[in-house]
Amino acid sequence: MRYIIIGAGAVGGAIGGRLFAAGHEVVLVARGAHHAALRDGGLRLTVPDGSLTLPIPAVDRPEALELRPGDVLVMAVKTQDTTGVLESWAGRPVAGGGTACEELPLVCAQNAVENERLALRRFRHVYGMCVWLPATHLEPGKVAAFGSPLTGILHVGRYPSGTDRTAERISADLETSAFLAPVVPDVMRWKYAKLLANLANSLEAVCGPVDGDDLLGLYRRTVAEGRAVLDAAGIAYTGEEEEKRVRGDRIRLLEVEGTERGGGSSWQSLARGTGSIEADHLNGEITLLARLHGTAAPVNETLQRVANAFARERRAPGSMPVPELLDLIDRRDRAPDRS
Structure with missing residues (x-):
């Protein structure tokens, strides 16, 4: 082959x-x-x-x-x-x-x-x-x-x-x-679980490494919203315990000489100034499913919109303060439903 x-x-x-x-x-x-x-x-x-x-x-x-x-x-x-x-x-x-x-x-x-x-x-x-x-x-x-x-x-x-x-x-x-x-x-069951993990990609891309109480709290909120939407849509995904059993201690993340790890794929897209980002197919998947199944996804919808703006405007990764992003999410959460 x-x-x-x-x-x-x-x-x-x-x-x-x-x-x-x-x-x-x-x-x-x-x-x-x-x-x-x-x-x-x-x-x-x-x-x-x-x-x-x-x-x-x-x-x-x-x-x-x-x-x-x-x-x-x-x-x-x-x-x-x-x-x-x-x-x-x-x-x-x-x-x-x-x-x-x-x-x-x-x-x-x-x-x-x-x-x-x-x-x-x-x-x-x-x-x-x-x-x-x-x-x-x-x-x-x-x-x-x-x-x-x-x-x-x-x-x-x-x-x-x-x-x-x-x-x-x-x-x-x-x-x-x-x-x-x-x-x-059932490879898609694994890919839907990975989708949930990748919802943090946009968060990292716009606000920087996901650490500290504010960002960790927002990360948990983002993933919990994603799980709720997948559940509403009746879509199966693997759980953390099943993933841990497979991963075990087979992979450890180590330093690589001469290379700073930096961020994930969305962060790298912004760092390279490509002008595009995967947000429409990560956070945007949750946004789409929420709309199809009559629920709401204000966190993922906001992350999708902000990450796209970062890519379009070629803004530096990690340059949005967390309070600014939280304010945008809260405003979206309070917006009236016009359906």
């Missing part, structure tokens, strides 16, 4: 780098300065044990690569970029006949829960991946991953449900590459 990593940022770069270092065939797909750095100098993957410079082939567009039977497409872009990826890769020919959307498995190694649904409109063989992989990508050609002794936990399963031989083979390859990769028949 050859792994085509579409989006070689923090998650995609760490997965692709670890697979390549373990002897698996990998191609990285990236854009702009990141692609140029990968093409010219390889991927520099830094982990707690040291730094690896990996000469992984890299391309910047689908047309630069000939697809073949046995390829696995791993989509690791942010959700706001998913539609463009699907459009550009679905119709690509596969050697021997057929197209990517007909013949090849597509793995959604992404946060949020919308990607698989979007992918299934185009691709026959879609797999969800619940990603727990603390990593950073802020400079072209460089990715740092902080987990040890395992780099991350990647639950894999067919979408919308089930398992098969392909999922088992992907899992086996990942487990030779410093990951724990359980094959599960």
Whole structure:
């Protein structure tokens, strides 16, 4: 199996780098300065044990690569970029006949829960991946991953449900590459739980590290609101005890030489000044479900709106005082229902 990593940022770069270092065939797909750095100098993957410079082939567009039977497409872009990826890769020919959307498995190694649904409109063989992989990508050609002794936990399963031989083979390859990769028949239950954890991404992005009484209290309020909305919608998600049993002590977060960990994926989007952020598909998922099921989500709705404004205006991450955000939430909570 050859792994085509579409989006070689923090998650995609760490997965692709670890697979390549373990002897698996990998191609990285990236854009702009990141692609140029990968093409010219390889991927520099830094982990707690040291730094690896990996000469992984890299391309910047689908047309630069000939697809073949046995390829696995791993989509690791942010959700706001998913539609463009699907459009550009679905119709690509596969050697021997057929197209990517007909013949090849597509793995959604992404946060949020919308990607698989979007992918299934185009691709026959879609797999969800619940990603727990603390990593950073802020400079072209460089990715740092902080987990040890395992780099991350990647639950894999067919979408919308089930398992098969392909999922088992992907899992086996990942487990030779410093990951724990359980094959599960209910991967979306794990991804909805991860969605709840990712609701804090916007909070961290706009106000900074989630510590101190005010931010921790707001974090708990954000997640509790998310759970209440999922419950109202009748959506199942894994609980903390089940997650702890899987994670155990398999991953510890350690320092990586020469790299400050910084924040999560939304914080990194603001730090890189990309102009976009995942808030519509994280906090915005809770906002949508609340509206569909006749309940309210003022905390997540406000975080969605504020995070989008930060990205659009290219404001520095962590620059909003907590009292200002709390005031915006309280004003939204008191606003009359106009439905």
